[in-house]
Amino acid sequence: MTEPRKTVMTVEEELEGDLGTKRMIVNFGPQHPATHGTLRNIIELDGERVIKLEPEIGYLHSGFEKISEYRTYNQTVTVTDRMNYLSPLCNNVGFSLAVEEMMGIKATPRCAAIRVALCELSRIADHILSVGLQAMDLGAFTVMLWTFIEREQLYDIFENVTGARLTTSYTRVGGLLRDVPPDFEEMVRKFMVKCSKTIDEIEGVLNGNRIFIDRTVGVSPVPRDVAISFGLTGPLLRACGVPYDVRKARPYSGYENYQFELITEEKGDAWSRYRLRVREMRESLKIIDQVLKAMPGGPIYVDDPRIVIPPKTAMNTPGGGMEGLIYHFKNYMMGHGVCPPKGEVYSCTEAPNGELGFYLVSDGTQRPYRWRVRPPSLYSYQAFPYMTEGGLLSDVVAVMSSLNIIAGELDR
Amino acid sequence: MDPIEAVKTTFADQVLGTGAHAGQPWVDVKRDRIADILKMLRDDGGYDMLTDLTAVDYLNQGMAERFAVVYNLYSVKDNVRTRVKAWVPESDPTIDSASSLYRSAPWAEREVWDLMGITFKGHPGLKRLMLPENYEGHPLRKDYPLTGRGERMNFPRYIP
Amino acid sequence: MGLESMLPDGVLTSRIEALVNWGRKNSLWPMPFGTACCAIELMGTLSSRYDLARFGAEVIRFSPRQADLMIVSGRIALKMMPVLLKIWEQMPEPKWCISMGACASCGGIFDNYAMIQGIDRFIPVDVYIPGCPPRPESVIDAVMEIQKKVERESLKQRA
Amino acid sequence: MADQWMNVAIYTAAIVGVGLTVLLVSYLLGPRKAKPGKLDPYECGVPMLSSTRERFSVHFYLVAILFILFDIETVFMVPYAVLYKKLGVPGLVEVGIFVTVLVYGLGYLWKRGALEWD
Numbered sequence: 001m002t003e004p005r006k007t008v009m010t011v012e013e014e015l016e017g018d019l020g021t022k023r024m025i026v027n028f029g030p031q032h033p034a035t036h037g038t039l040r041n042i043i044e045l046d047g048e049r050v051i052k053l054e055p056e057i058g059y060l061h062s063g064f065e066k067i068s069e070y071r072t073y074n075q076t077v078t079v080t081d082r083m084n085y086l087s088p089l090c091n092n093v094g095f096s097l098a099v100e101e102m103m104g105i106k107a108t109p110r111c112a113a114i115r116v117a118l119c120e121l122s123r124i125a126d127h128i129l130s131v132g133l134q135a136m137d138l139g140a141f142t143v144m145l146w147t148f149i150e151r152e153q154l155y156d157i158f159e160n161v162t163g164a165r166l167t168t169s170y171t172r173v174g175g176l177l178r179d180v181p182p183d184f185e186e187m188v189r190k191f192m193v194k195c196s197k198t199i200d201e202i203e204g205v206l207n208g209n210r211i212f213i214d215r216t217v218g219v220s221p222v223p224r225d226v227a228i229s230f231g232l233t234g235p236l237l238r239a240c241g242v243p244y245d246v247r248k249a250r251p252y253s254g255y256e257n258y259q260f261e262l263i264t265e266e267k268g269d270a271w272s273r274y275r276l277r278v279r280e281m282r283e284s285l286k287i288i289d290q291v292l293k294a295m296p297g298g299p300i301y302v303d304d305p306r307i308v309i310p311p312k313t314a315m316n317t318p319g320g321g322m323e324g325l326i327y328h329f330k331n332y333m334m335g336h337g338v339c340p341p342k343g344e345v346y347s348c349t350e351a352p353n354g355e356l357g358f359y360l361v362s363d364g365t366q367r368p369y370r371w372r373v374r375p376p377s378l379y380s381y382q383a384f385p386y387m388t389e390g391g392l393l394s395d396v397v398a399v400m401s402s403l404n405i406i407a408g409e410l411d412r
Numbered sequence: 413m414d415p416i417e418a419v420k421t422t423f424a425d426q427v428l429g430t431g432a433h434a435g436q437p438w439v440d441v442k443r444d445r446i447a448d449i450l451k452m453l454r455d456d457g458g459y460d461m462l463t464d465l466t467a468v469d470y471l472n473q474g475m476a477e478r479f480a481v482v483y484n485l486y487s488v489k490d491n492v493r494t495r496v497k498a499w500v501p502e503s504d505p506t507i508d509s510a511s512s513l514y515r516s517a518p519w520a521e522r523e524v525w526d527l528m529g530i531t532f533k534g535h536p537g538l539k540r541l542m543l544p545e546n547y548e549g550h551p552l553r554k555d556y557p558l559t560g561r562g563e564r565m566n567f568p569r570y571i572p
Numbered sequence: 573m574g575l576e577s578m579l580p581d582g583v584l585t586s587r588i589e590a591l592v593n594w595g596r597k598n599s600l601w602p603m604p605f606g607t608a609c610c611a612i613e614l615m616g617t618l619s620s621r622y623d624l625a626r627f628g629a630e631v632i633r634f635s636p637r638q639a640d641l642m643i644v645s646g647r648i649a650l651k652m653m654p655v656l657l658k659i660w661e662q663m664p665e666p667k668w669c670i671s672m673g674a675c676a677s678c679g680g681i682f683d684n685y686a687m688i689q690g691i692d693r694f695i696p697v698d699v700y701i702p703g704c705p706p707r708p709e710s711v712i713d714a715v716m717e718i719q720k721k722v723e724r725e726s727l728k729q730r731a
Numbered sequence: 732m733a734d735q736w737m738n739v740a741i742y743t744a745a746i747v748g749v750g751l752t753v754l755l756v757s758y759l760l761g762p763r764k765a766k767p768g769k770l771d772p773y774e775c776g777v778p779m780l781s782s783t784r785e786r787f788s789v790h791f792y793l794v795a796i797l798f799i800l801f802d803i804e805t806v807f808m809v810p811y812a813v814l815y816k817k818l819g820v821p822g823l824v825e826v827g828i829f830v831t832v833l834v835y836g837l838g839y840l841w842k843r844g845a846l847e848w849d
Contacts, residue, residue: 021789042780166613658777665762665764
């Protein structure tokens with residue numbers, strides 16, 4: 001608790017002894033515009049200063065891990081994109097990479113490139129809305145409307161590629177639902193031109209904005225070792241200066257052959273989180289540009305009998321008919337299809353909010369034995385009391401939106 | 413310093429075995445001195461981030477015990493990961509808490525207590541994290557029915 | 573029990589009803605009970621491309637006191653159900669409820685211990701929107717359904 | 732002179748009239764249903780934790796008084812703004828004195844730290 005500055009007012013404060021103000025308990029509850037989801041903070045206030053803040057979560061606990069134990073691996077892809085619903089594609093890609101790692105399969109170059117492009121697009125979608133909501137919470141409502149115009153462009157691209165605006169369920173174990181449409185590159189290029197203009201506009205409005213600076217600079221600075229001990233990852237950890245990005249630390253799906261800068265900020269406060277997200281969006285645009293330039297051809301499915309059903313031609317040709325039918329049968333009947341060997345794996349990818357980890361335990365059958373998700377929001381929201389205690393009540397709102405907590409991923 | 417070997421040498425009596433799958437080794441240990449093992453890994457091994465703490469219910473899968481509490485550790489400095497699995501018997505599902513070592517542990521442990529029913533001794537505030545306070549039972553256990561035991565039905569109906 | 577319960581039927585009351593219903597229809601103040609993915613789609617409906625403001629439902633009120641249309645968008649967990657009940661109770665009387673998305677209407681893909689299998693088991697719902705998440709067009713269609721319903725209602729019914 | 736007062740009377744009558752009719756119509760035609768839970772205080776959907784009738788910090792009162800002080804200052808300047816052309820330089824000098832006294836007061840408060848929160 002910062003030592004309150006000694007003011008001449010102290011003379012009256014002794015009198016306050018008998019006027020003792022009781023601590024007010026405020027409920028920053030589950031149904032609140034500033035919590036962006038179903039989070040609850042029980043705050044003990046002394047005037048405007050936050051003495052104690054106790055978060056309470058679980059208001060959106062939907063039993064993801066239990067229902068995934070009753071679904072086959074390719075069915076759980078639909079569950080994953082309801083976790084972080086701001087960037088569903090990152091969840092899909094993260095999950096299918098985990099299962100592929102368990103089965104020891106490597107996706108085809110074209111599939112890996114498409115996954116990287118879509119992951120970066122949905123990272124932009126997540127970061128731009130997070131910046132928009134942070135600005136809206138501090139009063140700049142137009143920024144949020146601008147970001148939604150960008151997200152509608154992205155929804156068009158996602159809908160064109162995957163068929164759904166939000167719940168994409170696009171990846172499969174060892175491949176994708178289908179190949180990208182022919183005008184994919186032209187749509188993405190049109191979006192990239194417009195998106196960088198919008199990012200410039202957002203930066204133009206917010207970077208020099210006196211109110212935005214006063215409300216975010218120096219608010220809840222987090223030192224490096226405390227951030228690491230809290231298990232913070234992603235934008236929150238990089239905002240404290242720790243250069244940890246899973247795309248660089250543990251390159252997956254072809255990230256090693258794209259050049260992009262690992263962005264870190266210094267003080268780890270709400271301002272550097274905002275700066276980091278904006279700069280990361282520009283990096284993502286660079287990565288997408290490189291991916292589109294070097295988009296390899298070829299199949300999108302791994303040629304592996306355990307996963308891929310044979311093409312129609314192989315089945316009803318006189319020569320390969322029987323063998324193709326056995327293929328097809330083995331892939332769809334119970335106990336066949338995607339059956340990873342007995343064992344377990346912890347595989348993580350760089351989701352927009354941080355390190356999204358999948359800890360899968362398989363017992364050799366079609367269904368995962370244990371399906372555990374390491375949500376970045378859980379560990380960043382756990383550090384919320386550390387960041388806000390001692391500050392003012394208005395800082396609670398500023399910090400809350402800088403963390404970009406998503407209840408679906410937090411409560412699973 | 414290879415973490416698995418270090419645990420084997422210093423805590424020889426605690427180690428039940430090791431395993432590896434998809435290039436990721438782990439070590440199985442008894443639950444008694446898990447706090448010391450984690451402290452050694454954190455201080456000497458440099459594993460300063462507890463990425464994830466979770467539990468798996470190996471109901472009649474022929475494992476050493478029924479529950480396994482899994483600690484996924486990561487060292488930010490030299491970018492290596494390791495995994496420690498502490499086996500907890502069904503008769504007495506308790507284990508020492510890692511909240512004093514890592515600040516990311518409390519909520520993960522509360523979630524494991526809430527969904528799996530493993531109590532953590534020395535935890536600052538072991539309450540349910542996900543489910544309402546008055547919820548009985550631990551849903552992530554294998555013997556718990558998927559559609560629950562009727563908790564989702566008993567709410568008062570609003571009479572217009 | 574306002575004056576309208578004593579009003580006799582006839583031309584006078586139907587004209588007043590038409591006027592009152594017209595007023596209510598075009599100024600539905602929605603309260604977004606947004607929990608999960610449908611809330612993001614609801615925000616998409618409210619922003620500039622699909623623009624719910626064209627139907628008078630642009631003013632988003634987060635306090636139940638000033639809202640008369642509650643849009644339950646997203647799945648409702650065990651802990652959230654008492655909150656939903658309390659907020660529905662606290663809304664003043666001429667109130668309608670839209671259950672947006674499959675999760676709010678029937679539990680959606682989450683048929684498990686933690687999810688309410690449809691909020692109509694506990695609170696009266698006027699319009700259901702299918703979809704996971706429903707497209708903004710279907711949210712607008714639901715608001716128009718509510719407007720049709722408001723138009724047909726007689727004041728006595730609401731007394 | 733009289734018709735000026737007539738305008739003022741019509742104006743206030745219009746204001747009061749609109750206000751009353753709105754209240755009256757909503758009172759007469761609005762349905763009212765007394766439900767047990769309806770009148771509980773709204774606390775984001777969860778039961779109340781601490782009652783609101785607690786003593787709170789004196790700083791709130793201080794900030795409120797300062798606001799009223801400087802708000803009245805602007806109210807006094809409105810009639811001057813209407814007639815500043817006619818009043819000319821003497822008017823400007825008078826308002827100048829008025830404003831400098833208040834600015835001096837603001838500077839004093841600022842130095843004393845009354846505008847800071849803690």
